[in-house]
Amino acid sequence: MAGEKKAAKSGGIGNKLKNMTDTNLLLLITVVIFFAMYIAAIIFQGKGFLKAQTFLNILNANAALIILSCGLSIVMITGGIDISVGGVTALVGMCCAVYLDFKGGNVAVAVIIALAIGVAFGLVQGFLVAYLDIQPFIVTLAGMFFARGMTTIVNSSPFNVANEDFVALKGTRITVPGLGSVNKLGKYVDAYVEIGVVVALLVVIILFCVLRWTKFGRALYAVGGNRQSALMLGINVKRTRFFAQLLCGILAGIGGFVYFLHVGSGSPSHASGEEMNAIASSIIGGTMLTGGVGNIIGTLFGVLSLSTIKNIVSSAGLDQAWWTGITTAVMLCLFLVIQSVIMKVRKQG
Amino acid sequence: MRNIHKSFPGVRALQGVDFTLREGEIHALMGENGAGKSTLIKVLTGVYGKDEGQIFIKGKEGEVAIHSPQDAQKVGISTVYQEITLCPNLTVAENMFIGRTAGAVQNWRKMNADTDKILKSLDIPAKATQQLSTCSIAVQQMVAIARAVDMECKVLILDEPTSSLDESEVEKLFKLMRDLRAKGVGIIFVTHFLDQVYEVCDTITVLRDGQLVGQFDIKECPRVVLVAKMLGKELDDTEEIKGDYSTYQGDETESVYEAKGLASNAGIKPFDFYIKKGEVNGFTGLLGSGRSESVRAIFGADKVTGGTVKMKGKSVKITKPIDAMRNGIAYLPEDRKGDGIVGDLSVRDNIILAQQVLRGFMKPFSKAETYKIADEYIKLLDIKTASADTPIKSLSGGNQQKVILARWLFTHPDYLILDEPTRGIDIGTKIDIQKLVLKLASEGMSVTFISSETDEMLRTCSRLVVMRDRKVVGELSGEELTQSKIMSTIAGGDK
Amino acid sequence: VGCGSSDDSASDDSAQTEDTTGDEEEPADDNGDLIKVGIINNDPNESGYRTANDKDLKETFTEENGYDASFAYSLKNDEQITAAQKFIQDGVDYLLLSAADTAGWDSVLQDAADAGIQVILFDRTIDADESLYAASIVSDMDKEGQTAVDWLDSQGLDEYNIIHIQGVMGSAAQQGRTGALQDKVDSTDNWNIVTQQTAEWNAEKAQQIVQSVIDAGQSFNVIYAENDDMAKGAVAALDKANMSHGVDGDVIVMGFDCNKWALEELLAGNWNYDGQCNPFQASYIEEVINTLEAGDEVAEKTIIMEEKGFDATTITQEDVDQYGI
Amino acid sequence: MQTKKAGVGEFFKNLTRQQIFIPLVALALLLIFNLIADPNFFKITLGHNSAGDPVLSGYLITILDSGSELAILAIGMTLVTAATGGQDISVGATTAIAGSVILRVLCGTDSRPDELQAPIIVAFLVACVAAMLFGAFNGVLVAYFKIQPMVATLILYTAGRSIAAWINNNELPIVSDTTFTYFGGFIPGIPIPTPFFIAMICVIVIALVLRFTNLRLYTEAVGINENSSRLNGLNPAFIKILSFVILGLCVAVVGLIKVSRLSSINYSVIAKDIEMDAILAVALGGNALSGGKFNMTASVIGAYVIQCLTTTLYKFNVQSDALPAYKAVVVIVLVVMSAPGMKDFIAGIKKKIAPKKHDVKEVG
Numbered sequence A: 001m002a003g004e005k006k007a008a009k010s011g012g013i014g015n016k017l018k019n020m021t022d023t024n025l026l027l028l029i030t031v032v033i034f035f036a037m038y039i040a041a042i043i044f045q046g047k048g049f050l051k052a053q054t055f056l057n058i059l060n061a062n063a064a065l066i067i068l069s070c071g072l073s074i075v076m077i078t079g080g081i082d083i084s085v086g087g088v089t090a091l092v093g094m095c096c097a098v099y100l101d102f103k104g105g106n107v108a109v110a111v112i113i114a115l116a117i118g119v120a121f122g123l124v125q126g127f128l129v130a131y132l133d134i135q136p137f138i139v140t141l142a143g144m145f146f147a148r149g150m151t152t153i154v155n156s157s158p159f160n161v162a163n164e165d166f167v168a169l170k171g172t173r174i175t176v177p178g179l180g181s182v183n184k185l186g187k188y189v190d191a192y193v194e195i196g197v198v199v200a201l202l203v204v205i206i207l208f209c210v211l212r213w214t215k216f217g218r219a220l221y222a223v224g225g226n227r228q229s230a231l232m233l234g235i236n237v238k239r240t241r242f243f244a245q246l247l248c249g250i251l252a253g254i255g256g257f258v259y260f261l262h263v264g265s266g267s268p269s270h271a272s273g274e275e276m277n278a279i280a281s282s283i284i285g286g287t288m289l290t291g292g293v294g295n296i297i298g299t300l301f302g303v304l305s306l307s308t309i310k311n312i313v314s315s316a317g318l319d320q321a322w323w324t325g326i327t328t329a330v331m332l333c334l335f336l337v338i339q340s341v342i343m344k345v346r347k348q349g
Numbered sequence B: 001m002r003n004i005h006k007s008f009p010g011v012r013a014l015q016g017v018d019f020t021l022r023e024g025e026i027h028a029l030m031g032e033n034g035a036g037k038s039t040l041i042k043v044l045t046g047v048y049g050k051d052e053g054q055i056f057i058k059g060k061e062g063e064v065a066i067h068s069p070q071d072a073q074k075v076g077i078s079t080v081y082q083e084i085t086l087c088p089n090l091t092v093a094e095n096m097f098i099g100r101t102a103g104a105v106q107n108w109r110k111m112n113a114d115t116d117k118i119l120k121s122l123d124i125p126a127k128a129t130q131q132l133s134t135c136s137i138a139v140q141q142m143v144a145i146a147r148a149v150d151m152e153c154k155v156l157i158l159d160e161p162t163s164s165l166d167e168s169e170v171e172k173l174f175k176l177m178r179d180l181r182a183k184g185v186g187i188i189f190v191t192h193f194l195d196q197v198y199e200v201c202d203t204i205t206v207l208r209d210g211q212l213v214g215q216f217d218i219k220e221c222p223r224v225v226l227v228a229k230m231l232g233k234e235l236d237d238t239e240e241i242k243g244d245y246s247t248y249q250g251d252e253t254e255s256v257y258e259a260k261g262l263a264s265n266a267g268i269k270p271f272d273f274y275i276k277k278g279e280v281n282g283f284t285g286l287l288g289s290g291r292s293e294s295v296r297a298i299f300g301a302d303k304v305t306g307g308t309v310k311m312k313g314k315s316v317k318i319t320k321p322i323d324a325m326r327n328g329i330a331y332l333p334e335d336r337k338g339d340g341i342v343g344d345l346s347v348r349d350n351i352i353l354a355q356q357v358l359r360g361f362m363k364p365f366s367k368a369e370t371y372k373i374a375d376e377y378i379k380l381l382d383i384k385t386a387s388a389d390t391p392i393k394s395l396s397g398g399n400q401q402k403v404i405l406a407r408w409l410f411t412h413p414d415y416l417i418l419d420e421p422t423r424g425i426d427i428g429t430k431i432d433i434q435k436l437v438l439k440l441a442s443e444g445m446s447v448t449f450i451s452s453e454t455d456e457m458l459r460t461c462s463r464l465v466v467m468r469d470r471k472v473v474g475e476l477s478g479e480e481l482t483q484s485k486i487m488s489t490i491a492g493g494d495k
Numbered sequence C: 001v002g003c004g005s006s007d008d009s010a011s012d013d014s015a016q017t018e019d020t021t022g023d024e025e026e027p028a029d030d031n032g033d034l035i036k037v038g039i040i041n042n043d044p045n046e047s048g049y050r051t052a053n054d055k056d057l058k059e060t061f062t063e064e065n066g067y068d069a070s071f072a073y074s075l076k077n078d079e080q081i082t083a084a085q086k087f088i089q090d091g092v093d094y095l096l097l098s099a100a101d102t103a104g105w106d107s108v109l110q111d112a113a114d115a116g117i118q119v120i121l122f123d124r125t126i127d128a129d130e131s132l133y134a135a136s137i138v139s140d141m142d143k144e145g146q147t148a149v150d151w152l153d154s155q156g157l158d159e160y161n162i163i164h165i166q167g168v169m170g171s172a173a174q175q176g177r178t179g180a181l182q183d184k185v186d187s188t189d190n191w192n193i194v195t196q197q198t199a200e201w202n203a204e205k206a207q208q209i210v211q212s213v214i215d216a217g218q219s220f221n222v223i224y225a226e227n228d229d230m231a232k233g234a235v236a237a238l239d240k241a242n243m244s245h246g247v248d249g250d251v252i253v254m255g256f257d258c259n260k261w262a263l264e265e266l267l268a269g270n271w272n273y274d275g276q277c278n279p280f281q282a283s284y285i286e287e288v289i290n291t292l293e294a295g296d297e298v299a300e301k302t303i304i305m306e307e308k309g310f311d312a313t314t315i316t317q318e319d320v321d322q323y324g325i
Numbered sequence D: 001m002q003t004k005k006a007g008v009g010e011f012f013k014n015l016t017r018q019q020i021f022i023p024l025v026a027l028a029l030l031l032i033f034n035l036i037a038d039p040n041f042f043k044i045t046l047g048h049n050s051a052g053d054p055v056l057s058g059y060l061i062t063i064l065d066s067g068s069e070l071a072i073l074a075i076g077m078t079l080v081t082a083a084t085g086g087q088d089i090s091v092g093a094t095t096a097i098a099g100s101v102i103l104r105v106l107c108g109t110d111s112r113p114d115e116l117q118a119p120i121i122v123a124f125l126v127a128c129v130a131a132m133l134f135g136a137f138n139g140v141l142v143a144y145f146k147i148q149p150m151v152a153t154l155i156l157y158t159a160g161r162s163i164a165a166w167i168n169n170n171e172l173p174i175v176s177d178t179t180f181t182y183f184g185g186f187i188p189g190i191p192i193p194t195p196f197f198i199a200m201i202c203v204i205v206i207a208l209v210l211r212f213t214n215l216r217l218y219t220e221a222v223g224i225n226e227n228s229s230r231l232n233g234l235n236p237a238f239i240k241i242l243s244f245v246i247l248g249l250c251v252a253v254v255g256l257i258k259v260s261r262l263s264s265i266n267y268s269v270i271a272k273d274i275e276m277d278a279i280l281a282v283a284l285g286g287n288a289l290s291g292g293k294f295n296m297t298a299s300v301i302g303a304y305v306i307q308c309l310t311t312t313l314y315k316f317n318v319q320s321d322a323l324p325a326y327k328a329v330v331v332i333v334l335v336v337m338s339a340p341g342m343k344d345f346i347a348g349i350k351k352k353i354a355p356k357k358h359d360v361k362e363v364g
């Protein structure tokens, strides 16, 4: 399936491929592979994947990841990285949970708390990375340790949030007309998305516009392409890197809240390993860790691809636990190799 | 600029330099490699902070503070730096406009249209939407120039803009410069081509070893005087150098290297090529005609896709650089920064690298040996470096080139390929290199020499392979070696 | 797998009801006749306990027994939730769930209820309304802890200086086993906690924790580790410092889960106590499913399994063979 | 006064320019802190373990003991970082694989054998081969497919522990042979922990390799400029794969120590999160994570700094799940102190605060 599609594409518009920027080509690859994969899943795994709700559930479950990955794409485009996002997500969730439950506070303030935590991490990490020129990996690794540690200091065990407003917000479902399906009791169930998905899609759209049409967005690419050159072209490199890191922090705050809204509880183990998922999604979506190349729409598809892989694996009904890990890895590997081979082919003309 | 000082660890790059640029003049900034020209420019545009000194600009009260390239742009200074400083991942249009448009929003359509207009007016063979890294170096250089020229500026700085341009493009550039001068723009022009200086410049400032030698009016400063000022000594006449060595005499020996139908995936047409022992030959042609690709194919630097190769009569297989090296071929690449230097490594490591690879993984030179070797070549080629342990990236461009040359000489090759070895090299050194080439040849080394300066080729080569559109279209030797004959072969009678 | 039987759920239902009454006479060759169960479990290589648990489930929910079982494994709550949602979309009949975290399950379970899917919790309870699941088959962790603490109390030491090594914070096992001990320590004067740290079920971390106490020269006479792995790590540190442990030793070693090798340590007198945590829930689950398929109500929502504690002085080889996992 | 200061300043400047200065200072600071807080930290006692063999114990010994695995991994990670400009995040998972292989070979099909089914050395060699193959797999993805290291290794990071479980059919083998415990414990008669010995052997071996081969030059050259390395006859892909294979070897050694410590394995927690610490060790050693030049000694010291910090925190009874927070603070303080940008920044601040003497400000 994937092969056919690819062949058709590269045959028909072979020349066009060559003239595309790396960013656009990578985006195209991701989108094509994603659709190929999804269609293959429908064919081989049947009805579950045909339901719209299955797809919407991927969105529901990954709204937070989409937001986090967007943040990562931005720093990765500038040639940086942020591995604190998973930790920040957990911390945000825990702080909001404690605030809402023990302090009986209101949801708006919780949102502000979430943002404040994101901003704080963004500011500090941005400052250290941009102005003190410390390697972003270390800074954000420390950030991750800090966030994880703080989460257990705030509260070491998980609990559900019972705050009424919050529960209502969490339960709010935006029905998508016409996409529902009949359940096994014969009842028609509307397809729905959670609020988080709306937030995530908004983030994607806004960031897409920012990256594409604002000077700041283009500066991010320039800084990632070649920092020295960007400086000499008259871009304020330090400020750009600072804002990229800050933006990523803020998005981690927002993502953290969306995650919290999705699971409705605070726990130190929340979002563990989420930074790796976010990085992987970004890269699958065509962002280069080396900087200068990347795309927000690609990132969206990166998240979808990664979670579709997991979804396919989990509904394949594997009989041994280890196959879950191994199969996921094999599919990930295939995906990356296809991506890389296409890039190679085009380089050789 | 008054009394500018700037030091790097171990180097005092500028020591009390004064520099004055008047409105509507083209001012040449001259000096040997490592004299401090680029550093002076970078101080002026705020890339480096200065240790001491002041900068004044007409119309501004007192000293101006320039802390970053943005500040420089704001006060009307636009710059083309020596190493092409554009972002390879962006499109041509973006490189043209980034960092200098007003407002927060980028209007792609307008930008692309403007860019296309500029590209067209300057005859640059690129599309606005093309990713910069897919353009050749020359085009990138032109884009950088176009960007600088397009800015509304009072001062335009060009640091060796012509080093990778061919004559027609240089002509275009000069026309531009004259137009700007007429509009009252002051231009600082750095180059190592004396002809170009005399063609467009009004005033000359000479630096030597970070110190100001003086500022001169062009008319009061004939060539010989200028060279003497730059080098601090008289230079022997350039026309003579070929005479110092007995030129290559001919056909008695078999070929050191001989290829039939050689082709690579870089897109050159299959070609035949040979070189004899002690011969100096060269590839000539216009920019982008495939000279570099040809020699890369010989060295196995690009993937070789066809052809047979014989060395000293024995048939060999050269598909990777290491094969070529084992067969005694050495190759000094054209793109010094990308393919030549290993930036963070010391001068010493850079010199021994190739030979070290040849010796093999298990046989490193001892530390003492490496110092000895490095010192020997630093002296031999007169490389200006603070020490053998200095990272090569902090050397001036010309000196980096010499280090790479040292690296290959140290492998004692039978056949040396030099692709633009004199690019960005000062006139004194240029002649030294040419002399060196002839000396090596007289000692029995075969050399292929590529240069964009035809007279340089004429001075050194005894046979020229002419290329057009990635195809070998002719071969000239002996009596045929004249400017006009080369030109007509390049142009090809048909058009 | 699972290509057929996509549309009519009504006939599905009736077929299943019949099937269960007839039970397991012959393996059904049509997938439609099988009861579809989606099983969400923790990663079986987490511990011996989990391995046994997973094996037990696999042996029960086979095609021969009339089930079409899909498994999903994860130690992460959000991944488990995603898997649950996938199973709901796939239209399983029963969702069997051993949740990684106690919190965060309400809305998924609501979805399951909306889709007409019965949820059965096993091994771990969750923090959600009872109406959202059909049954919950769990160990009473509080009781496990209490049994252990009572046993410890019965040892009649003059003073209890305890190194308390906890499991992953927030897991039901940790909460239950910690709770009993904490209460006792709070309420009794001669019970002291020397150090209380989580080793997150990790033997190596437990070793470091105990090592640190030994290096500090603090004295202690009880190691209360919340599972066998961690007890093992702790004992490795004791051995290095030549501190005697087990029956007649200076330090009392306590573990949980009844791994076979742990019971053997008990038998050899190297450890003192091991609390059982019964991983064999599959038969209970099956019973619940049978009841539900028959259209009956489950009498007791929460089914608590029998569990014992073993003392090194009284344990026998038969115990090891029977209860070791 | 002015001149005196300059002299001292010059001395310090030279010292601080040494890359190894940073981890050394970090180590010194930690030790000094402990000295002030509780001199007992430095107490080392000679005792006997339960087998009656002499052993040294004390915090310092604990650091040397438990830091060994990290130090060994730091060696390989430094090379990978230098050659590829990226990091391998699969080392924890591949350690699980290596450990699993060792146990599989030792125990055969029976998970609780009474005697070893194969000599330990054979088991170890098989594990080495396996770990190096997995290393090569990572290397091929990075070198030939040009997948960025962190993502290429994400594949094994995802699959590694599952593969480890699969190798032993998800059973938990236990080795009862006492000689097997020597690698993670003590060799009878030698009171120093064996892991420390093993780490030192690794350090010496790599030092000799760096001294007597061109590994350093090749790796650095490839890490700095791949194109020009190729034109100098190197095979960058091979060098990159080589670095991953060497890391694989380190992983096998670590796997041996880890399973030997408890004579058993837990697939999901063995060497958990060790990859982050290993990368941190490389970074604390002052090595650029973007590749190029490296300092091996500094990385190894960096590893012991991390362990020293962990042990110190344990000593102060910091809640172990909150430990990362404290670690983060110390790490940040250390890197900020050693940051090259710090000097500029302070200079910039000073100039802004001080009355403008000369109008030279920091470059923005």
Ligand SMILES: Nc1ncnc2c1ncn2[C@@H]1O[C@H](COP(=O)(O)OP(=O)(O)OP(=O)(O)O)[C@@H](O)[C@H]1O
Binding pocket: B008, B009, B011, B013, B031, B032, B033, B034, B035, B036, B037, B038, B039, B040, B082, B384, B385, B393, B394, B395, B396, B397, B398, B399, B424, B426
């Ligand atoms: N970033 C740097 N770090 C250390 N030393 C430097 C740096 N940049 C330049 N130098 C040194 O400063 C001196 C002047 O270099 P500069 O680049 O200004 O020379 P140049 O006149 O432009 O030479 P060329 O004609 O070769 O370009 C050289 O000795 C060089 O080694």
Ligand SMILES: Nc1ncnc2c1ncn2[C@@H]1O[C@H](COP(=O)(O)OP(=O)(O)OP(=O)(O)O)[C@@H](O)[C@H]1O
Binding pocket: B135, B136, B137, B138, B164, B285, B286, B287, B288, B289, B290, B291, B292, B293, B294, B334, B452
């Ligand atoms: N017809 C063409 N179409 C596309 N690209 C071309 C074409 N001709 C040349 N180029 C590009 O221009 C670049 C310069 O080519 P090459 O290096 O062979 O030129 P050259 O003769 O060595 O000139 P110089 O070294 O002076 O740039 C190459 O990278 C090549 O890809």
Ligand SMILES: [Mg+2]
Binding pocket: B037, B038, B039, B082, B396, B397
């Ligand atoms: Mg220069």
Ligand SMILES: [Mg+2]
Binding pocket: B291, B292, B293, B334, B419
């Ligand atoms: Mg060329």
